[in-house]
Amino acid sequence: MNILILGGTGVISSQISQQLMxxxxQVTIFNRGSKKLPQAERYEWLIGSxxxxAAFQALMAERSFDTVIDMISFTAQDARMTVDTFRGRTGQFIFCSTGAAYKRPFRTTPVQEDAEVLFDDPAFPYAYEKALMEQxxxxxxxxxxxxxxxIRPSLTYGVGGANLGILRQNYNIVHRIRNGLPLLMFGDGKLPWSFTFAPDLAKAFVGAVGNERTFGQAYHVTSEENRVWDDLYLEFGRVLGVEPKIVHIPTELLMKADASLFAHLHYEKSYAGLFDNSKIKRDVPSFEVSISLNEGLRMMLDWYERDGxxxxxxxxxxxxxxxxxxSEWVRQMEAFGV
Structure with a gap:
């Protein structure tokens, strides 16, 4: 099939591009030209913003595709431009949304797509705008x-990503564990969560291409390994062979410290992140999740060390x-009853 990917070189979309190839x-990638993929010559590249x-629509004016995969729409206006540009010139659109677009608290656990409603609080613009896009x-x-x-990814990690850790501190996690420095965790670290890795998520996009059972449908796609948030650091410690030191701070206090930095914790991750993959498995029978948290973190460590x-x-x-x-708060609490 002849497939266009808008984006195509990001953490998730690079995996989609490679798996489709x-x-x-036949894969065409549209992006700004600042990134390339391995074996770049195997793809057709369209460069632009x-x-x-006007320039985007002019570039695409004479083009048609079996499927257009849009990884870079974040608002309803973005999605409208994609639909207007390719209406009548593609057999299918696949849009990347987000699990953050679900309204919290969830109505179901594990979350089932058709039982939930969309996010409606503009205080968290990312989720709110994605929800408007879906509407x-x-x-x-x-x-x-x-x-x-x-397709709605939940929290997804992968090579090239900058979103690993509560502070999205990425390689710092490795450095701090190796040097015995404490790592920050929100809440008590016991909230259930599914940590997903990009190669697994990409399988759902690839399986949806040209698949009529997915037309008109919305799916979330996540890991099926049920973990808690502390496991993110504990498993990294196992990979490194060093037990991490974790300090827990209530989410509401983190929000007071920096609402912009910790909004994703308050609005999205303060609720159990367990999702039912039954719907995507029903319509894409080949879909399966194969990367464990341990394997995924080893992949991230390999990337950190390979690229220096x-x-x-x-x-x-x-x-x-x-x-x-x-530490000071703990000291004061220990002295409280003395």
């Missing part, structure tokens, strides 16, 4: 019957400050 599809609507797409599906598939990552000094200092505040 390996499956024998989605923010320049627009559902309106188009109902009004025009377009073949649109929506360095610590983020700003995040190091911030985490040290939180740890110091926690």
């Amino acid at each position: 390996e499956a024998g599809h 989605r923010s320049d609507t 627009y797409l559902q309106q188009v599906i109902q009004a025009e019957g377009l073949a649109i598939t929506i 990552h360095t610590v983020d000094e700003g995040k190091m200092q911030l985490e040290d400050r939180f740890a110091a505040v926690h």
Whole structure:
């Protein structure tokens, strides 16, 4: 099949691009040209900016594709531009949304797509705008019957990603564990969660391509290994052979310290992140999750060490400050009854 990916070189979309190519599809990637993939010559590359609507539509004016996969729509306006550009010139749209677009608290646990409603609080713009995007797409599906598939990743890690850890401190986690420095965790660290890795998630996108059972449907796709948040650091410690030191601070206090940095914890991750994959498995029978948390973190460590990552000094200092505040709080509480 002839497939266009808008994005195509990000943490998730690079895996989609590679798996589609390996499956024998003809893959065209549209991006700004700042990133390439291994074996770049196997892909067709279209260079430009989605923010320049006129130039984008002119570039695509004579093109048609069996499937258009949009990984870079974050608002209803973004999605509308994609639909308007390719209406009548593609057999299917696949849009990447997010598990954050579900309204909290959930109605079901594990979460089932068709029992939930969408996020409605503009205080967390990322989730709110993605929810508005989905609402627009559902309106188009109902009004025009377009073949649109929506896939909602939950928290997903992978090579090239900058979102690992509570502070999204990434390689700092390795550095702090190896050097006996404490790591910050929100709440008590016991909230259930499913940590997903990009190669597994990409299988769902690939399985949805040209799959009529997915037309007009929305799916979340996550790991099926039930963990708790502390496991993220504890498992990294097992990979490194060093037991990590974890300090726990209530989410509401973290929000008071920096609402922008910790909004994702407050609005999205303060609720159990367990999702039922039955729907995607029903419509994409080949889909399976195979990467465990341990295997995924080994993949991340290999990437950090292969590419020579360095610590983020700003995040190091911030985490040290939180740890110091926690230590003083513990000291005061221990002396409270004396």
